Amino acid sequence: MTPLTTTTTTNPMNSDEFRRQGHMLIDFIADYHSNIEQYPVLSRVKPGYLRQLLPPSAPYEAEPIEEIMKDIQTHIIPGITHWQHPSYFAYFPCSSSTAGILGELLAAGFGVVGFNWEASPAATELETIVMDWFGEMLSLPKPYLFSGGGGGVIMGTTCEAFIVMLVAARDQKLAEIGKDKIGKLVVYCSDQTHCALQKAAKVVGIRPGNVRAVATTRAAAFALSPDSLESAVLADVEMGWVPLFLCATIGTTSTTAVDPLKPLCHVAKEYGMWVHVDAAYGGSACICPEFRHVIDGVEGADSFSLxxxxxxxxxxxxxCLWVKNPDALKRSLSTNPEYLRNQASDSGGVIDYKDWQLTLSRRFRSLKLWMVLRSYGVANLRSFLRGHVAMAKAFEKLVAGDDRFEVVVPRRFAMVCFRMTRTTPSSEGSDDDDDGDEGANNLMNKKLLERVNGSGRVFMTHALVGGIYLLRFAVGSTLTEAEHVMEAWKVIQEHADAIQGDYKHLY
Amino acid sequence: MTPLTTTTTTNPMNSDEFRRQGHMLIDFIADYHSNIEQYPVLSRVKPGYLRQLLPPSAPYEAEPIEEIMKDIQTHIIPGITHWQHPSYFAYFPCSSSTAGILGELLAAGFGVVGFNWEASPAATELETIVMDWFGEMLSLPKPYLFSGGGGGVIMGTTCEAFIVMLVAARDQKLAEIGKDKIGKLVVYCSDQTHCALQKAAKVVGIRPGNVRAVATTRAAAFALSPDSLESAVLADVEMGWVPLFLCATIGTTSTTAVDPLKPLCHVAKEYGMWVHVDAAYGGSACICPEFRHVIDGVEGADSFSLxxxxxxxxxxxxxCLWVKNPDALKRSLSTNPEYLRNQASDSGGVIDYKDWQLTLSRRFRSLKLWMVLRSYGVANLRSFLRGHVAMAKAFEKLVAGDDRFEVVVPRRFAMVCFRMTRTTPSSEGSDDDDDGDEGANNLMNKKLLERVNGSGRVFMTHALVGGIYLLRFAVGSTLTEAEHVMEAWKVIQEHADAIQGDYKHLY
Structure with missing residues (x-):
């Protein structure tokens, strides 16, 4: 249990040292979470701050962990935007938990690389089991589960899922129409679909001009209209383009809009498209029966991720990505070099996840998902999500009760889209606001957001939809309780008062 | 500090509970590392073992951590192939350390998503600093560092780096020759290049038939010959194909061959290709001055990863990926949706790493690299690597001293490629072995490997190069000490004795 010194010859995996430092780190993180409310949510450092604080080169000799942790406290933490802060309402949450963090720790502790079954059978098998468990919790149709001929895989992010799905769809289609026809392929989505889809399409060689972001309207709560989709597809087909892929979203980034899966799949299937359902944010809610309807129609799609x-x-x-036809992935993504061959793979009786994803190496991610499912159980997980939804509802009510504000689109999950209006709040569903007024409204809300975020007491972000600059209040940070929502509203109101002062001449 | 019960309403990030469970997990991992030698290196479970042990669905009520950890011990650990076992000599190591594991833990504890600067300035800035530190340790030419106009980024795996580099190169080339010419582009590598390159090329829309895996020879220690490359390129250019990309490898997977960068870059540049240096395995050694020569010529390439x-x-x-021209990446991979806009990004004065990689979200990976660099320092890191090389040298000597065995290619780093020979060991550099003899030799070595791995005392893998089935003995697992190498050699010899018995009639 001697501390690392500058002349250490200790093995870097020495158990005693790991134990000593590990306990320190656990306490450090526990303290960080306990004290997190003392920090401004949004970091206040200026660009380049850290290079001035750290030495220009790596140290030649070892440094003790105590020194490193001191620097983490004094140099790193001020540069952190605290995503786990209870007053974090920006983007979408990145909701953490004890089980999640410790699952990650355990995966790092095992340090296995489960690219194929043999490289750690437990890593592969636990993933198949947990993905079936989770799929069942979401009431995904049987064909998405291993037990129904499909199956699930855990990737890093939705961006990877997009690329993988597009590659599988692309290769399947090119096998039909000819491998030199890549320039003909068209991808469909809405103007609310996450920008990662456009990027993924570009990565796999689809021309940027061949991604159709079908326009949505406020009247339809920014959901993709099956009729608009069909018109776009028809026009393309007439011009000789080849429809390839439709991405439908359950909970868009700007406003958590829900695309109607059933009629969209109907259109897509008529034209032979692969349908992927991006439920990155909204999908989790489907473990609550009262939310499950948002993915009604998913049985008509090909793949689903959250x-x-x-x-x-x-x-x-x-x-988490589920597909009905894993063979389509495997046809596009399999590799079989001699140096990875082994009896189990050769037998064809095991899953080698390397052939389901972009990368070869993969972390033991199923551990953390398994630990989350078991540590909390379906009952608690539902109640955590419902708690977030209830807080968002409460916030929505506060907004609706203050006539300087309006809720811009109906709340669907745990995010409220709202704004200050200096004109009479425009009636919901109307798309014909006066541009001049909107311009002034938008600027005012931008200023409001800057002030609120600058206070350090709350962090929210914005979106711009249908010409409206709106503020997004996304509840979901694990530590958030009702009092933080109330406090955030107070901060917003305070700054609204100040802004109103600035704009007094207009009222 | 009450344990989770089935009726918990505790917040899943409750600090007391995190502390309690965290300390348990740290001890669990420390014990796992202490006791790791008691487990067979290669897991012995049969396909499907875990589904029989776990319930068919996720639990409805919460389960206590004690229960989960019991299952990890009894159900998960038997299904693990122990990559951190000191007798793990398979594939390439996935070398762990206290600093690495705890860096991962800390990143999970902060739970930030650093897609752009504002989302956590420290995550972006630490990455730029650490990548400059590391680049300097490797004596990378200045143009690869931020301080020299280039820069580094941390991704998940080399597979991602391949895709990103290919997309950047592809788009740059198509901008020159016309966007409908993707079918003309050709990628070059050797028949020893990692299979991930072929996969990456396929992902970005390069036709599988347009990847030229130039043949290597045992005489040239399986390195890519600049002359062979030039012949291949010339033949393609004459046929109207467009050379796009060369991947050179420093430490190939099968035999740790080193492609000669200087003359290869010379050829590639003559034909306007992007050169990527894949030093996934061999690159780390370049922190030791005596190994740095393996990347001599890297100044002529465009990107470098390890x-x-x-x-x-x-x-x-x-x-870790360094590029000379980050703008080429950014041109291909930038997204700028309104919901991610912020003052810092708009100012142009900060790095938004989302535009350097495939995915939007990214973990705070620089923390662990920073903690490794500081916890050990350049001096210890060099000595750890040299220790591995010394052990590999010792093993090589043991092999060379037993006339039933031969070293198949000269050792370059910490991996020894060897095999048993029942015929007179073929002279090094000869490619014209008799096929019948090689077939029998290969089968014998395959059997030897199966037996050795089946013993549970050692795990090695194989490769097939130039028709030769060879055993790869890759030293690099952090816990490996000289005694484990000696013990492995003993196990190999024992099984060689037994095999020799089986083949006695042939001797």
């Missing part, structure tokens, strides 16, 4: 690190307590990274 | 999780104590996943 980010358990967003709103399922599993820490970054944990994108 | 896996710090392979042989640099940083735990999966940590692929």
């Amino acid at each position: 980010n358990a690190h967003k709103w399922f307590f599993t820490t970054l990274d944990c994108c | 896996n710090a999780h392979k042989w640099f104590f940083t735990t999966l996943d940590c692929c």
Whole structure:
């Protein structure tokens, strides 16, 4: 149990030293979480701050952990935007938990690389089991589960899932129409679909001009209209383009809009498209029966993904992807070099996840998902999510009760889209606001957001939809309790008062 | 500090509970590392073992951590192939360390998502600093460092680096020759290049038939010959193909061959290709001056990557990629949706790493690399690597001293490629072995490997190069000491004796 010194010859995995430092780190993290409310949510450092604080080169001699942790406290923490802060309401949450963090720790402790079954059978098998468990909790149709001929895989992020799905769909389609026809392929989505889809399409060689972001409207709560999709597809087909892929979203980034799966799948299937359902944010809610309807129609799609690190307590990274036809993935992504050959793989009786994903190496991510499911159980997990939804509802009510504000789109999950209006709040569903007024409203809300975030007491982000600059209040940080929502509203109101002062001449 | 019960309403990030469970987990991992030698290196479970042991569905009520950890001990550990076992000599190591594991823990504890600067300035800035530190330790030419106009980024794996580099190169080339010319592009590598390159090329839309795996020879120790490359390129250019990309490898998977960078870059540059140096395994050694020569010529390439999780104590996943021209990446991979806009990004004065990689979300991986560099320092890190090399040298000597065996290719780093020979060992550099003899030799070595791995006392893997089935003895697991190498050699010899008995009639 001697501390590392500058002349250590201790093995870097020495158990005593690991134990000593590990306990220190656990306490450090526990203290960080206990004290997190003392920090401004949004970091206040200026660009380049850290290079001035750290030496220009790596140390030649070892440094003791105590020194490193001191620097973490004084140099790193001020540069952190505290995603786990209870007053963090920005982007989407990256909801953590004890089980999630410790699952990650355990995976790092085992240090296995489960690219194929043999490289650690438990890593592969636990993943198949947990993905079936989770799929069942979401009431995914049987064909998405291993027990129904499909199956699930854990990736890092939805961006990877997009690339993998596009590659599988692309290769399947090119096998039909000719491998030199890649320039003909068209991908469909809405103007609310996450930008990662456009990027993924570009990565796999689809021309950026061949991604159709079908326009949505406020009247339809920014959901993709099956009729608009069909018109777009028809126009393309007439021009000789080849429909390849539709991405439908359950809980869009800007407003948590829900695309209607059933009629969209109907259109897509008529034109031979692969349908992927991106439920990165909204998917988790489907473990609650009252939310399950948002993915009605998923039986007509080909693949479905959600980010358990967003709103399922599993820490970054944990994108859960289910597919009905794993063979389509394997046809595109399999490799079989001699140096990876082994009896189990040759037998064909095992899953080698390397052939389901972009990368060869993979972390033992199923451990943390398994630990989350077991540590909390379905009952608690539902109640955690319902708690977030209830807090968002309460916030929505506060907004609706203050006539300087309006709720811009109906709340669907645990995020409220709202804004200050200096004009009469525009009626819901109307798309024909006056541009000049909107311009002033938008600027005012931008200023409000800057002030609120600058206070350090709350962090929210914005979106711009249908010409409206709106503030997104996303509840879901694990430590958030009702009091933090109330406090955030107070901060927002205070700054609204100040802003109103600035704009008084207009009222 | 009450344990989780089935009716918990405790917040899943409750600090007391985190502390309690965290200390348990740290002790569990420390004990696992202490006792790791009691487990067979290669797991002995049969396919499907785990589904029989776990319930068919996730629990409805919470389960206590004690229950979960009991299952980890009895159900998960038997299904683990122990990559951190000191007698693990398979594939390449995934070398762990206290600093690496705890860096991962700390990143999970902070739970930040550093896709852009604002989302946690420390995550971005520490990464730029650490990548400059590490680049300097490797004596990478200045243009690869931020301080020299280039820069580094940490990804998950080399597979991602391949995809990113290919996309950047592809888009740059298509901008020159026309965006409909993707079918003309050709990628070059050797028949020893990692299979991930072929997969990456396929992912980005390069036709599988347009990847030229130039043949290597045993005489040239399986390195890519600049002359062979030039012949291949010339033949392609004459046929109207467009050379796009060359991947050179420093430490190939099968035999740790080193491609000669200087003359290869010379050829590639003549034909306008992007050169990527894949030093996934061999790169780390370049922190030792006596190994730095293996990347001489890297100044002529465009990008360079190594896996710090392979042989640099940083735990999966940590692929370090340096590029001379980050703008080429950013041109291909940037996204700028309104919901991610912020003042810092708009100012252009900060790095938003989302535009340097495939995915949007990213873990705080630089923490673990920083902790490894500081906890051990350059001096210890060099001595750890040299220790591995010394053990490999010792093993090589043992092999060379037993006339039933031969070293198949000269050792370069910490891996020995060897085999049993029942015929007179073929002279080094000869490619014209008799096929019948080689077939029998190969079968014998395959049997030897099965027996050795089946013993549970050692885990090695194989490769097939130039028709020769060879055994790879890769030293690099952090816990490996000289005694484990001696013990492994004893196990190999014992099984060689037994095999020799089986083959006695042939001797």
